[in-house]
Each structure stands twice: as C-alpha cells, then as structure tokens.
Amino acid sequence: MADTNFSNDQMLKLYESMLRIRKVEEQLAKDSKEGNIPGAVHLYIGQEAVAVGVCSQLSDKDWIASTHRGHGHFLAKGGETRLLMAEVYGRDTGICRGRGGSMHVADFSKGIIGANGIVGGGISITTGAGLASKLTNDGSVAVAFFGDGAANQGVLAEALNISTLWQLPVIFVCENNGFSEFSPTNTVTAGNIVDRAKPYGTACETVDGNDVIAVWQCAERAKLRASRGDGPTLIEAHTYRQRGHVEAEASFLSKNYRDSQEIESWVSKDPITLFEKRIVDAGQAKIEDLQVISRAMEAEVNEAVEFAEKSPYPDPGGNEQQYMFT
Amino acid sequence: MAKKRMIQAINEALDGEMQRDKKLILFGEDVEISLFGDTKGLVDKYGTDRIRNTPISETVMSGMAVGAAAAGFNVVCHMMFGNFMYTGFDSIANQASKLRYMTAGQISLPIVYMSVFGGGRSAAAQHSDAMHPLFMNLGGLKVVTPSSPMDAAGLLRASIRDPNPVIYLQAAGRGGELGEVPDEEFIVELGKAAVLRNGEDLTIVAIGAMVRPALRSVDFQKTEGVSIELIDPRTLVPLDKEMIFKSVRKTGRLIIVDEARDTCSAASHIAALCAEECFSALKAPIKRVTVNDIAIPYSPPLEKNVLPNEERINNTVSEILKFA
Incomplete structure (x- = not known):
C-alpha cells in the first residue's frame, strides 16, 4: 500500500466517493434483475479506486472521456447521482x-465528455480535448479512461503517437480489469499494455488499481507532467471486474467463462474494503464514522431512485429532431 | 467579380475564416505543404498551433476533431481524399453525428470534415469514391457538395460558421475549374439549391462534379428544342426538397445525375422523395444516371465508361421523352 499523509477529511472524501459509486451500482444491479431499467448496464463494482483516485486530481475545467462502464467516472468527476439514475431509468x-x-x-458543465458505447471511442476524443487544453493554455488536462479491451484498438497507437509528438496534456488510464467483454484479457492481449507506451517515448506507469491512494499519487505525477508541458502518460491500473461484462449475462451465455476462485481472491482485495481497513487501522476514523457515510450514500441513492421513478418519460410526441442539430 | 479557380476560392475562404475566427484550427495530413493547394500558405500566416500537419492517422484525427470541438474550438479536419474518411469513419459516424443528440444538446460540434471526392483522374478505386450517401444516412451531419468556385467558397464559409458537423466534399476533378467569384466576402446558405437553367419539359438534378456534364447536356438539348430545368442541390443535408418538388411538379419529368454508386445513392433518395411527393405530376418514370455498383477502374477508357457523362445524360433525356 502506498504511503500517505492525507488528512482525515481527505481520506473520508475518497471513501465517500467510492462508496457512492458502489451504492449506485448495487442499486442498478438490483434494478436490472427486477426489470426496473430498460437497457443494459455494465457495472464498475470493484474498480472504484481508479475513477476516484484519478478524478480527485481533477477540477471541472479538466476533461474526461470514459467507457461503456462509465457510471463510476461520471460520479467521481462530480456528476449528480439523481441525474445519472434518472438517465438510466430513461426519464426526461x-x-x-x-x-x-x-x-x-x-455532463459537459463538469468536464465529463461522457461514457461511450464504442470500445476505445473516448481515446481520440480525449486527445482532441487535450489539444484544446494545450492551445487554451489554461493548465487543464484531458483524461481517457478505457479498458484492456480498448487497448487492442488501433486508435490507442495513433493517440500515443500524436499526443507524445505534440506533447499534449493527456492522461491515458487503462483499467485492466481482467476481461475484454467475455474473454479473459490474456487470451486476447499480447505483452503488457503499459509497454505499448515505450516505443513512442510516452511516460508510463503501472499502478495497483485497487489502492485508491496509489492511484491518486500516480495520477498526480501524470497531471504534473501534463500541465508542465511534458506530454501524456499511459497508466495501466490493475484491477478486477467483479461483475459480468453486462448485468443479466448469465441468461444468454451458453457457458461460464469465469473462475469462481479468481473472483473470490479479488473480492478479498476489494478496493473499498481495503480502504476501510486502512482508515480504521490508521485511526483516521472509527468504523461508526464510516457507517454514517454508508447510510448517507444509501439515502442519496434512495432519493435518486425516487426522483427517477417519479420523473416522466420523454414525450415521444415532441419534436423528435430536437438536439440533432443546433 | 473575378475569375478564379475553385481551389483558389477555397484557399481564400479558409484564409478569411482563419483571420475572422481565432478559435478556428485546421489539421490534417500534409496541410502545411498542401497537396491540393486549398491550404496553401496558411501555416505561414497562422502558425502551427492553428494549421498543423498530422501523422497519417485518420482514426485518431476524426475523433480529435470531436474532442477539440467539444472543448470549445472550431475545427476543420482535413481528410485529403474522401476514401480516407472510411479510415476515420468510426468517430464521424459514432461520435460526431450523435454526440449532440445523445447528450440532449449539451454541446454543439462545429467541425468541418473536408476532402475531395469522386473520380475522373485515373486515381483508381481507393481514391475515387463518391461516398456522400454514407454521410447522408447518418442523420447528424450536414453534407455539402459545391460545383462551382463561387459555391465552393460561399458554402465553405457557411460550413465553418455552422455549429454542427459538416462533411464538405469538393469534386476532385474540379479544383482547376474557373468561375466568377465575388470580390467581397459572401455566404451561400446551407440548404438552398440553385436553379442553373430554367426549363419546362424536364428537370435534371445534378450533384457535385456531375453539374458540368449536365450543363452541357441541357445546353445541347436546348438546341434540339428540349427545355430542361437544371438544379444543383449544393447541399444534400439539408436538402432543398421544395425547390426540387416545385420543378418536378412543373415539368413532370426527372433525371438525377449522381456520381455515387447506384444502390442507395443520393439519386435514389431524391427519386424516392419525388415519387412520394410528386406522383400525380409525373409524366414518365424517374431516371437515375449514376455509377454502376462496381469499384472505380484505373484505365481511362474503363473509368470513362463508368462515370456519368453528357452522352449518358442525353440518352436518358431521349428515353424519358419517349414516354407519352
């Protein structure tokens, strides 16, 4: 575990942010099972330390683009729980x-360019946002979150090349969660993802993606490089997707593709459980203090569900062309 | 008014827009040296922050345009040849055309993806496609196909000033074409077709480079006593449907000349619209003069045989006039 001199407040803030994501997604897992939401959800449970560690380094003027597994990044960057919940519920x-x-x-007002249904789709967008940051010269950075699956898209090679060549303030955060949709990463990926930075001369680091403090520190170094004009960094965060690729996948998959022992071993390294222990062991808070935060997050989620359920669906009788063009 | 080549008119329009709009940036392959001449001299005036060579990386370029536009810049993403837009198609189709809608209008994406398109120069199949129908079908893109130097400049200014993603396709074989261009800055509004010849017996709609052979045919037919109305839609999205309908209702006959392959061409779409909207006015079947569903060949006699030309248009005029 990374060393830390964080204040009690800082620690609890990181904890709260991770727990918000966890509680939202546990609710969505339940909603998916019960048929309360119309579409598919890809849950981030087990990876919260990556989004929270990185986004805690960012402000609203910094840009992030994310993935189909994007609720965590949205919430960690300051997106509102109730607005996310109502969106997933398909409400106006x-x-x-x-x-x-x-x-x-x-949520562009918070620098959240958005989740993305195309694996690797956010990589080029972030590179362009990084170009904008460089030209604006306002000290902002652009962060692309993507998975190990997206690392096998050609766009990553193009983005590493051009962003290093142009010294763009970009941070590429690859969350290696062990699975490329339904395929274990090692069955579809050659070599180490982090090494893909090396031929371009791009700065790179690996980090324990279940250690929020280590991620925080890694992101801090990358941000410093970016904002002082030293160009991009590729971070490979090793973490684990505790849930399936998509909720309810067991209903359509013909065979199991996961090892239950592997799941158990990673659940025992759950980033939130580890962080709870660390806070309590260091005497930075009591277990009761953490329970207060947990209840507050549950209340926030309940309020968000109620808000979503009470909200109307968008009117299909309205102007369907609205939002296509400005 | 002065006579200018199309590529010069485009160059001047880009220059003027760079001057006018400090938030406008342009990047693409070899734009500093300028292969076609459209971006010639711009890097010397505006510097490499705003005019910049990219690696040959269309996949990242098309998406960078989205990111830079989302972050507040106006972007011209120069894709060189239209066929290279296929290489960069993902971010155009999945991001640029959809992001505004998917986020309920949180942002505008002022991007111009520009390239040359179409054949006629023995550039062979991977440098000669007319791919505008692909972009028309995406819904969230404007599609611009100028046919004269004046329209090339006026439509480019409008495209750059438009807050939406625009695909600007300049006919590859027409860069050297001369035409009158006003001395003062002018805009050609997107979505307004031009009537290039008035006529009574037949309407021809011609797109991009097809306007020239269509003009020749119309002028020839006039000497034969056939009065043809020639319309250049100028933009395919938005399409000036009413101007086309009005003409077809008047003449009762329609030919569409399009350099796209036949299946799902712009010609097919315009034909379908007119069949739906002008059925009772039609005196003859609607005819399309397009490219057969094959790759564009290299050898001049083969390529010439594939592309629509004056002779094919004249034959189609004769065919259509035989009807009642």
Whole structure:
C-alpha cells in the first residue's frame, strides 16, 4: 500500500466517493434483475479506486472521456447521482433527457465528455480535448479512461503517437480489469499494455488499481507532467471486474467463462474494503464514522431512485429532431 | 467579380475564416505543404498551433476533431481524399453525428470534415469514391457538395460558421475549374439549391462534379428544342426538397445525375422523395444516371465508361421523352 499523509477529511472524501459509486451500482444491479431499467448496464463494482483516485486530481475545467462502464467516472468527476439514475431509468429528467442512457451519461458543465458505447471511442476524443487544453493554455488536462479491451484498438497507437509528438496534456488510464467483454484479457492481449507506451517515448506507469491512494499519487505525477508541458502518460491500473461484462449475462451465455476462485481472491482485495481497513487501522476514523457515510450514500441513492421513478418519460410526441442539430 | 479557380476560392475562404475566427484550427495530413493547394500558405500566416500537419492517422484525427470541438474550438479536419474518411469513419459516424443528440444538446460540434471526392483522374478505386450517401444516412451531419468556385467558397464559409458537423466534399476533378467569384466576402446558405437553367419539359438534378456534364447536356438539348430545368442541390443535408418538388411538379419529368454508386445513392433518395411527393405530376418514370455498383477502374477508357457523362445524360433525356 502506498504511503500517505492525507488528512482525515481527505481520506473520508475518497471513501465517500467510492462508496457512492458502489451504492449506485448495487442499486442498478438490483434494478436490472427486477426489470426496473430498460437497457443494459455494465457495472464498475470493484474498480472504484481508479475513477476516484484519478478524478480527485481533477477540477471541472479538466476533461474526461470514459467507457461503456462509465457510471463510476461520471460520479467521481462530480456528476449528480439523481441525474445519472434518472438517465438510466430513461426519464426526461436524466442528465441526457433519456436520449443516451447508461452508456452515454455526460455532463459537459463538469468536464465529463461522457461514457461511450464504442470500445476505445473516448481515446481520440480525449486527445482532441487535450489539444484544446494545450492551445487554451489554461493548465487543464484531458483524461481517457478505457479498458484492456480498448487497448487492442488501433486508435490507442495513433493517440500515443500524436499526443507524445505534440506533447499534449493527456492522461491515458487503462483499467485492466481482467476481461475484454467475455474473454479473459490474456487470451486476447499480447505483452503488457503499459509497454505499448515505450516505443513512442510516452511516460508510463503501472499502478495497483485497487489502492485508491496509489492511484491518486500516480495520477498526480501524470497531471504534473501534463500541465508542465511534458506530454501524456499511459497508466495501466490493475484491477478486477467483479461483475459480468453486462448485468443479466448469465441468461444468454451458453457457458461460464469465469473462475469462481479468481473472483473470490479479488473480492478479498476489494478496493473499498481495503480502504476501510486502512482508515480504521490508521485511526483516521472509527468504523461508526464510516457507517454514517454508508447510510448517507444509501439515502442519496434512495432519493435518486425516487426522483427517477417519479420523473416522466420523454414525450415521444415532441419534436423528435430536437438536439440533432443546433 | 473575378475569375478564379475553385481551389483558389477555397484557399481564400479558409484564409478569411482563419483571420475572422481565432478559435478556428485546421489539421490534417500534409496541410502545411498542401497537396491540393486549398491550404496553401496558411501555416505561414497562422502558425502551427492553428494549421498543423498530422501523422497519417485518420482514426485518431476524426475523433480529435470531436474532442477539440467539444472543448470549445472550431475545427476543420482535413481528410485529403474522401476514401480516407472510411479510415476515420468510426468517430464521424459514432461520435460526431450523435454526440449532440445523445447528450440532449449539451454541446454543439462545429467541425468541418473536408476532402475531395469522386473520380475522373485515373486515381483508381481507393481514391475515387463518391461516398456522400454514407454521410447522408447518418442523420447528424450536414453534407455539402459545391460545383462551382463561387459555391465552393460561399458554402465553405457557411460550413465553418455552422455549429454542427459538416462533411464538405469538393469534386476532385474540379479544383482547376474557373468561375466568377465575388470580390467581397459572401455566404451561400446551407440548404438552398440553385436553379442553373430554367426549363419546362424536364428537370435534371445534378450533384457535385456531375453539374458540368449536365450543363452541357441541357445546353445541347436546348438546341434540339428540349427545355430542361437544371438544379444543383449544393447541399444534400439539408436538402432543398421544395425547390426540387416545385420543378418536378412543373415539368413532370426527372433525371438525377449522381456520381455515387447506384444502390442507395443520393439519386435514389431524391427519386424516392419525388415519387412520394410528386406522383400525380409525373409524366414518365424517374431516371437515375449514376455509377454502376462496381469499384472505380484505373484505365481511362474503363473509368470513362463508368462515370456519368453528357452522352449518358442525353440518352436518358431521349428515353424519358419517349414516354407519352
């Protein structure tokens, strides 16, 4: 575990942010099972330390683009729980007024370019946002979250080349969660993903993606490089997708593709459980203090569900061309 | 008014827009040296922050345009040849055309993806496609196909100033074409077709480079006593449907000349619209003069045989006039 001199407040803030994601997604897992939401959801459970560690380094003027597994990034960057929940419920009060759904939650006012249904889709967009940051010269950075699956898209090679060549303030955060959809990463990926930075001369680091403090520190170094004009960094965060590729996948998959012992071993390294222990062991908070936060997050989620359920669906009788063009 | 070549008119329009709009950036392969001449001299005036060579990386370029536009810049993404837009198609189709809608209008994406398109120069199959129908079908893109130097400049200014993603396709074989261009800055509004010849017996709609052979045919037919109305839609999205309908209702006959392959061409779409909207006015079947569903060949006699030309248009005129 990474060393830390974090204040009690900082620690609890990181904890709260991770727990918010966890509670939202546990609710969505239940909603998916019960048929309360119309589309597919790809859950981030087990990976929260990556989004929270990185986004805690960012402000609203920094850009992030994310993935189909994007609720965590949205929430960690300051997206509102109730607006996300209403969006996934397909309601008119959602952050995208029901036009986008789970895979497209975005809030540009908070620098969230959005989740993305195309694996690797956010990589080029982030590179362009990084170009904008460089030209604006306002110290902002652009962060692309993507998975190990997306690392096998050609766009990553193009993006590493051009962003290094142009010294763009970009952070590429590859969350290696062990699976490329339904295929274990090692069956579809040659070599180490982090090494893909090396031929371009791009700065790169691996980090324990279940250690929020280690991620925080890694992101801090990358941000510093970016904002002082030293160009991009590729971070490979090793973590684990505790859930399936998509909720309810067991209903359509013909065979099991996961090892239950592997799941158990990673659940025992759950980033939130580890962080709880660390906070309590260091005497930075009592278990009761953490329970207060947990209850507050549950209340926030319950309020968000109620808000979503009470919200109307978008009116199909309205102007269907609205939002196509400005 | 002065006579200018199309590529010069485009160059001047880009220059003027770079001057006018400090948030406008342009990047693409070899734009500093300028293969076609459209971006010639711009890097010397505006510097490499705003005019910049990219690696040959269309996949990342098309998406970078989305990111830079989302972050507040106006972007011209120069894709060189239309066929290279296929290489960069993902971000055009999945991101640029959809992001505004998917986020309920949270952002505008002021991007111009520009390239040359079409054949006629023995550039062979991977440098000669007319792929505008692909972009028309995506819904979230404007599609612009100028046929004269004046329209090339006026439509480019409008495209750059438009807050939406625009596909700007300049006919590859027409860069050297001369035409009158006003001395003062002017805009050609997107979505407004032009009537290039007035006529009574037949309407021809011609797209991009097809306007020239269509003009020749119309002028020849006039000497034969056939009065043809020639319309250049100028933009395919938005399409000036009413101007086309009005003409077809008047003449009762329609030929569409399009350099796209026949299946699902712009010609097919315009034919379908007119069949639906102008059925009772039609005196003859609607005819399309297009490219057969084959790759564009290299050898000049083969390529010439594939592309629509004046002779094919004249034959189609004769065919259509035989009806009642």
